[in-house]
Amino acid sequence: MREFIILSYFSSSSSSIATLPNPHAANNHHSTRPYKDNTNKPLSLPPSKSSPPISTLPSRPPPLSAVRWDPNKTHLCYFADLASKLARDGRLQDFATIVESVVLSGVRGSEFTAALRVELVAKGISGFLKEGKVGGVVDVLSKVDELGVPPLKLFDGYAMELLGRQCRRLLKCRQVQELVELMEILQGFHFPIKELLEPYEVIKVCVDKRCPKLAIRYACIFPHAHILFCNIINEFGKRRALESALTAYEASKENLSGSNMYVYRTIIDVCGVCKDYMKSRYIYEDLLKQKVTPNIYVFNSLMNVNAHDLTYTFHVYRNMKNLGIRADMACYNILLKTCCLAGQVDLAQDIYREVQHLESTGVLKLDVFTYSTIVKVFSDAKLWHMALKVKEDMLSAGVTPNTVTWSSLISACANAGLVEKAIQLFEEMLLAGSEPNSQCFNILLHACVEACQYDRAFRLFQSLKSKNYKGLSFKPTTTTYNTMMKACGTDYYHAQALMDEMRTIGLYPNQISWSILADICGSSGNVEGALQILTNMRAGGMKPDVVAYTTAIKVCVESGNLELALSLFAEMKKYQIRPNFVTYNTILRARSRYGSVSEVQQCLAIYRDMRNAGYKSNDRFLEQLIEEWCEGVIQDSNAKQGEFSSHDKTDIGRPGSLLLEKVAEHLQKRTAETLAVDLQGLTKVEARIVLLAVLRMIKENYSSGHSVKEDMLIVVGVHDVDGGSTTQNLEVKDAITKLLRDELGLKVLATVPKTGLDTTIEPENITDSDQESEEMTSRTELTTDLIYSTRRPVALERLKVTRGSLLQWLRKRSAPRR
Template identity: 65%
Template sequence: MRVLVILCSSSSSITNPPKPSTTPSHHHKQFKPSSSHSSKLSPTKLPSSPTPSPFSILHSRSAPLSTVRWDTKKTHVSYLANIASKLVRDGKLQDFAMLVESVVVSGVEPTQFTAELSVDLIAKGISGFLRDGKGRRSVIEVLRKVDELGVPPLKLFDGSAMELLVKECRRILKCGEVEEFVELMEILAGFHFPINEVMKTSDVIKICARKSNPNMAIRYACLLPHANIIFCDIIYEFGKRGDLASALTVYEASKKNLSSTNMYIYRTAIDVCGSCGDYLKSRHIYEDMIKEKVTPNTYVLNSLMNVNAHDLNYTFHVYKNMQKLRVKADMASYNILLKACCIAGRVDLAQEIYREVQELESSGVLKLDVFTYSTIVKVLADAKLWQMALEVKKDMLSAGVTPNTITWSSLINACANAGLVEKAIQLFEEMLLAGCEPNSQCCNILLHACVEACQYDRAFRLFQAWKGNKAEKTFGKDDKGNINGNSSAANACGRRVTSMSHFSSNLHNLYYSKGFVFTPTTTTYNTLMKACGTDYYRAKVLMDEMKTVGLFPNQISWSILIDLCGGSGNVEGALQILRSMRADGVEPDVVAYTTVIKVCVECKDLKLAFSLFEEMKRYQIQPNLVTYNTLLRARSRYGSLHEVQQCLAVYQDMRRAGYKSNDYYLKQLIEEWCEGVTQDNNQNQGELSPCIKTDSGRPQSLLLEKVAEHLLKRIAESLAIDLRGLTKVEARIVVLAVLQMVKENYSLGHPVKEDMLIILGTSKINAEIDKRKLEVKDAITKLLQDELGLEVRPMGSKIALDKHIDKENSVDLSPKSKDKLARNGLANEYKHSTRRPVVIQRLRVTGESLNHWLQRRSAIRQ
């Protein structure tokens, strides 16, 4: 006999155990359980006994635990297993754990005890806990306890219990509780549960990616078999959502958790860098591989070249490294090189690669595929080399490679780019006869070719013919049953009756006998809207039809409609379309705004044009080069300071945006505006000073920046004109621009309150003032005194330190100059500094003479 201590709480559903034969007899028949019926014991079948149950003994403070003794034979193990099973059935998991612990402590083998458990009862109890979703933690705690005691937790689950457990796990994941789900999976994995069967791995990965939680995805991947594949799937899923940082976190974790190098993970990480638009990261991954002395395979290097295909030099650098590493290039490698040449527009290099792969094919090393031919055809098509593209088509057919839709589209595009509409249509017909069904892109290319050639009616005929059942209504039939175009359509197409008759016959033969499914796209309708010419209402009908077929007009659609409306001079209509665009849920882009601005400029509504420009900036829409040029060329002359300031502000904004401007036109307008200052003083009003002729070959940006610097100042600022670095012509324009500003401010009630200071330039101490500065000084003095009648007084030279001169350019000062520096308190600074002092030459125009001049001008205007 062994001592068995029962550590369970009392329960009415648990019967008293059978009394051993050595105990005194009672007044009723003794019950003897058997192994075959022990699991079916019921409280109604047990005899009553005056002896207290072990549970009552357990809860009695006076009864020691050692007083309860049980036989460890199979009969009693079965009996205890039955009790334990019923405890679980009744939801008393803690009592069940305590009973199991007592059984194991008593020396019963866990496997023997587990074999006697009633799985049905236990599964029923566990299912009850899991069903309400509140007892999950209790179940886990019990499983952990029995696992520590050596009882396999998996043995406690049947099919229904496992199904409920899976359902609970799915509920947790569906609620977005990723961390709780992963923790549960880790616990179940420790119990040897098949967690790969609990949930679809892809569902877990998607939710982790949606929650941007790479750490939970990493922990989950480490629990599963084939973790190397799971890591690749996780990297790809994060990359698909544009979360490159999380994808790279998983990539770094994969290198730490995987025992061997996995090329597929490297390749996936590089591909994700490309899809997220960060090609530099892909290069870092490749460099890390090289540093770790990992030799990449062909697929990794192909991915690296493909991601960096926009950089032709780097792509070929990787290709050369592939040769150095003795990694064999396959057909995909050469196709990517051709793609890089296509993006860079390097036709010569693409032809060289094409000849090389042809030689490899002749030697049996490689076999050119349809992608190779299609890429080289596209390279030639973009370069408008349609004849060479057709030669490639012949090579393709002779090699036994059948052109696909992309190949035919590229061939049609080659002829379309060259303006060969008839040839493009002929290729389209060949495509249909070859049994290749065109896609929407191919059809759009053909429509675009017709529009570019101004064959608008032909574009509509093609569109109607492709729509199938509407073709007969569009073209009608002649006596022979052929589809013909009506006379008005033929006249609209430039009276191409003969060619259109042949074209219509081909339509009848091909689009019905070789019919294909045509699904128009937004691009299709946009192209047809351009084919409307100046017919705004027809374009509006097309846009409505687009919505009817389930397509949504995009920004290009609205911009085309704005342009057609504005072409008839309807500024209000164009502006209303812009407002309707935003109300329809499409945010206007720079093209839409620029189109409306162009309409306003053409209709001379410049105030509205500049207000739309300001509205663009409020909506944080960056103007493009066309926007800036449209505004800068809006005026043929300037009539006020406000107009000049507007255009100068646009000019400076354009320069800050990084665009190069043609300054000549703007400079000419500013010169004309500035010379208005001197016209009242000259007898010949229409004759300008010969000084205004600009210096040939000199960039105008410095002049315009100087003018803008002074004219965009506030009125309250001091009148100081800096002419340093300007020629005498440019200096004259700047001075006249400031005087024009002063004159207009005076007319608005802002008199001059101080002198005007003119800074001519700097010169080195003890060095002669060069000839150019003397010319500027003489020209400005002559302008102010002789032409305008202003009082000009020279000012004394001002000594300052040039902060831009280094020690190598410094010179020794004469004693007189050193004394002058000492009087100005600069001697010590110069002694310990490598900066050299400079002399600033200045002129002063008295405020009194400026006011007299302004009064005279005002009197002349009156």
Template identity: 60%
Template sequence: MRDLVLLGSSIVLPPDPIPPHHRTKPKPKPKPKPSLLTSTSARLSPPISSLRSRHPLLSNLRWDLNNYSDLATKLVQDGRFDDFSTMAETLILSGVELSQLVELVSAGISGLLREGRVYCVVEVLRKVDKLGICPLELFDGSTLELLSKECRRILNCGQVEEVVELIEILDGFHFPVKKLLEPLDIIKICVNKRNPNLAVRYACILPHAHILFCTIIHEFGKKRDLGSALTAFEASKQKLIGPNMYCYRTMIDVCGLCGHYQKSRYIYEDLLAQKITPNIYIFNSLMNVNVHDLSYTFNVYRNMQNLGVTADMASYNILLKACCVAGRVDLAQEIYREVQNLESNGMLKLDVFTYSTIIKVFADAKLWQMALKIKEDMLSAGVIPNTVTWSALISSCAKAGITEQAIQLFEEMLLAGCEPNSQCYNILLHACVEACQYDRAFRLFQSWKDSRFQEISGGTGNGNTVGVELKHHNCITSMPNCLSNSHHLSFSKSFPFTPTTTTYNILMKACGTDYYRAKALMDEMKTAGLSPNHISWSILIDICGGTGNIVGAVRILKTMREAGIKPDVVAYTTAIKYCVESKNLKIAFSLFAEMKRYQIQPNLVTYNTLLRARSRYGSLHEVQQCLAIYQDMRKAGYKSNDYYLKELIEEWCEGVIQDNNLNQSKFSSVNRADWGRPQSLLLEKVAAHLQKSVAKSLAIDLQGLTQVEARIVVLAVLRMIKENYILGHPIKDDILIILGIKKVDANLVEHESQVKAAIIKLLEDELGLEVAFAGPKIALDKSINLGSPPGSDPDWQEPLGRNRLPTELESSTRRPAVLQRFKVTRKSLDHWLQRRVGATRR
């Protein structure tokens, strides 16, 4: 069957069966076979070409209309639409009744539709329309059904653009296009193809376009395609007359679905800029989308009041939800009291959602007694708690660690005839696990799984017993109350329990260090048709690592990846934690490198675990490794306690001086007062210098550092030089030490002099190194002659004492950005390294 090709606003028959997107050059339309037209004309007397000129005589011919029907079909099948039009016009002029002609053409159209020749039907409708006949009159109920079936066939082939153009043509003929296809089917295909313009084009055809625009926006929102949704929204503002509040509300909801709450605020502000007052539904949607921002939500609420829009129960429920997210119990209580006053005045009626939300606020704050008080208010108002309400009540006691009260509430839920869901069961199991009542958790699970409640002992040392026995037929349930005397209750049905992945995860936590039991639960989870998630695998890693089996924990990471689940930051951090605890630091840091390789961003726990992995540093590589992690941590936006890392680096640096810890202890204890300011500058300086490693020349920048910090940086560089010297990397140049630009302020000059004196004392007295003035580096004027001795480094000057300053710097009046520097000579460094390395080897 030949494909349908749409050109402009017409549908024509392609001359060959090649699809349009495969054709490069259209072939000329073949001429009809002479035998077809000749044989037909021979039976019908005059040929078609003479009908128009001799139409007055046509009334004398007694032809059967069935013959005309056959001829019309043949002409249409051969694409002879002009001849078909001529024949129809001639028949009308010859006195054939319009009803007979309609019947004649309708029969031919039905045949064409059965053959899938909808393009021919369209041409016939165009010709008939030119004759003054309404094309819709050619279609009865069965013919319309054939047309609808053909449209669905084209749509199922994925040719949605062809369908939309066909519907546009049929709409021009006043067809009931809404009944031809289900609008949602076309919209969903447009959404799947990410084609908002085509969806808008289709919506504009139908009379209920304002509804379809909302549907289009919402469907794109469900696909998280905010850009296409916004395209449809902007089109709705242009195509529809006046602002459509439904579209505005739907677009705000879609912003929430896509996580772009800021865009929802722009839409709201756009309405206000047009001097249009949003209705209550737009305000509610806006507050709900921004419920995470308590301040903004209440600003919208106040603005709603200022504009004279009356808040409904949904508005207050959203405000309570915002308080719940923000953890503002006090504010939630104020809103609750306000709503109660409105209810007492007959202006509002609190619903089950309101009570459930305020209960959840108290549950999250572990205020279980206040949550129970809300339940009493709820019952007094005649509002029946639902499953969500009971779950929140049970959760309030479970979070407070009151397992017995949580189980009692579960019993009350059953007594009230409310069917619990898996969340209720999971909350109870979690409460048992948090209270370390592991056996009770497993007994509850087994009894629920068997659709039968059994006697459950009272956990850890309280001696209470909670038991329920449930039978399917004539159920008689025995439920000794955990807080009162035993009593017998009756139920008419059992409550089936379907474990979820969360259920098994909770039970895996109850396994403690029993790895094999946890592994059996994971296998049972798979047998039940559930897939272990990241939490399941992380718990298994935690249990395995807790037994000291580090190799097994790392192997689980690999198995997890092979199972098709990419390990997340929690799984890696759990494995790293146990590697650190067992002193397998090489594996820990290799797992960290693997995380970075798989582009898994470490979290604060990961960084802190690695930074505290060592209690001291033994080599330059270890210091560089931890400093690299520290820098990566700060780049990721995390703040850490720098003091611990600073102490370790200080200890490592002080090891340069001597093996005993006398000077080190004295230094550390005396100068702790200098640690008041943030340590990030010091650690960044140390990291920057240690990254140079085996550089040919070294320059130590001490600008902006205190005496303590400058000492640590210098010692860090010297420790690095010593480590590299042992590895066979000799010193090839002097060490240049930069103090900074000479200051005019007296306090700054004094501080700089103190830093310089402290560093010279360290280098000369404690380390025995030779310090020489390197000469100032002048940014604007380099004409100062420093009087360098012949045959020496041009920057060299005589050795400096601790209290001597360069005369040039003291006497200079121009002071053009003089950079103060001095250096440690390579010769003295060589002697010092030989002594240190020799002593170390001995």
């Protein structure tokens, strides 16, 4: 007959079982009531074959609180067996209740754990884990852990495997919040959490989800946290997430004991990857403030990250030596790299001689990286003979050149135009058994193309494809095909065939490929084809870059279609593609002369944009064109040029070109009602050009229907009441007066605003129109006086061309010639 176990509980205030089942009452089923779980469903437990014999159990045990455990542990075994069976049947909460009751009655948790049938408990836990009820298992484990029962003792191998599966499921679902919380709990239970999941995988998901705090929490539960912190910092660095990497770095300082050089080195390397060189320096300075002495590896990372800055790198190197840290070979290699980037050949030679001396004394041993770096220094400086000398030093020292060394040697000869020598070195490389790569081959092709040896370039290219060269195990790259497209010269169809061939072997044309094709179109006079290439790039999902646009602009300029070039330039700005120096220079040199003020304004706008972008323009070229345009005012007048003509150009072209800035400033407003020309700070030649530019603008405006409404006011300079006029002011004033009066036939007045007196230079009577003009300019004079007023007693040296005189000049210029 099935045995029923009757279990009753105290109220919520009681923590022990009130009555115990009678082990001998198996046949008195009419006096028992079935146990109900939380769902109020009766649960019957079949008799266990492994249960203690009924004769060994007490006839009717008292409540747990009153039990006096016998020496042979009869009662303990009974309740341990009962709890084990409850766990086996999936009643983990009931299992926890039994544990709680037994422990509170005075039994130690470890003693009760030893009496449990772990295989049954583990089976029940496995059932929960199979159903994904990780939370239920954790709740029970937390409860028994508080009672002194170690949760790890309740698991067998299969249960542990299922727990690992659930952890991997959370990781796969990217539920890192739940996973990290679970790992923290399991670590508190002393579970082997490193065996459940690979820590690196968890960190990678945390980094992918940009959760630095979760990654930090996870790292802190491991004894090797310093390694995991390095992994976190490094992974964020790979994703260019410097702020998150710095968050992990700061957390490492709080959670790790002592100074960890691995972490310092990693965060400095990440600063380099993220191009934040200043941050790496702040970290270094912070270490010194904390009286932490970096080791050689931290110093090497700092110098490598800042290798682009020769001064700072050698400053760090000197600090390192002052701290008593001996430089290793990697340190010298970084110093050589710094010299290479800075183009400091002499300094690189000094370092090279120093490490050779250290090698002779047995302190250091030069490696292949040292030789390769110094070879590259000489290669970039086109000192091919010195690069070959370093190769001989390598062979004498028993160091075998690697692929990088051979590439630098070949590049040194190629840069010097020594194609034969470059090919000879490539043959030596193959004979030496060194594995060549595509870079070596591309250098050879580029040398042939630069030397216009196109046939040889195509022979080498065909040998690569047919593998006629021994040891050529690499395949052509996009750079290879780009180089060969350049070798096509003006043969557009051959270049297009090479681009199609790229696609057939699984390569894709890049922006350089399209730019080369556009340039070939331009060389053959096919402007429409060059523009169509930009459209094809966008259709293929590739955004044209500054090189592609600049090439198309160059094609338009060379074909004489400047308006199309300017529209492409505007299109670049629309798509937020920043022009480079070549772009600006191509546009600014597109015109050989200016025909209208709008063209000058357009040019000057591009010029100022170029200066604002940080590029230095060829100011002299623009000055010549604008000067020629300005002198057109004189040529239209059929008058002789003054004594300081445009041929006297010795004082034009000063740094920053104040002349061009002044012209741009005065031509900004074409229809300005107030005609005020500021010539302060200009030489007499520059002042002439600026004034002529304004007069030409007035002339074009008049032809377009914009009449002159006021006098023209010309500010020559500041007249110091104490010191009088400067020599330069007098020269400019006299030169401008002669220009206006003698060459253009305009009437000029000199004004003294402080006293209100005017001295007439032109000894002619002032007409009614001039008198009316005097009244109209009173407001302009007052405004100008306020602008230029200072605390010292000064007055402005000014000239005035009356409105009537300007109108008379304009009508004369506009009258049809007979």
